[in-house]
Amino acid sequence: MAVSLGSDTAKIQTIQREIVDPKTKVLIWCGSDSFDFDASSNEEAQDTAKAVSRI
Known part of the structure; x- marks a missing residue:
């Protein structure tokens, strides 16, 4: 999901x-968790795994 904040x-x-x-x-x-996914695909995979663990 993309959320516009001013010009960013x-x-x-x-x-x-x-x-x-x-x-x-x-x-x-x-349960839910969120993370910034404006990163490389490797970082996205790691962030996804961390979010699932936190949930």
């Missing part, structure tokens, strides 16, 4: 994980 553009990736009871379809838990 902030690039932020948000990852959200949800745990849903398969029988009742009720949300049990939800």
Whole structure:
């Protein structure tokens, strides 16, 4: 997602994980984390892994 801030553009990736009871379809838990993804693909992969770990 890109968010315009004045003349600059902030690039932020948000990852959200949800745990849903398969029988009742009720949300049990939800967690999310965001990070700047305006970096090389290697840094993006590392940042994604770190975000998932934090969640």
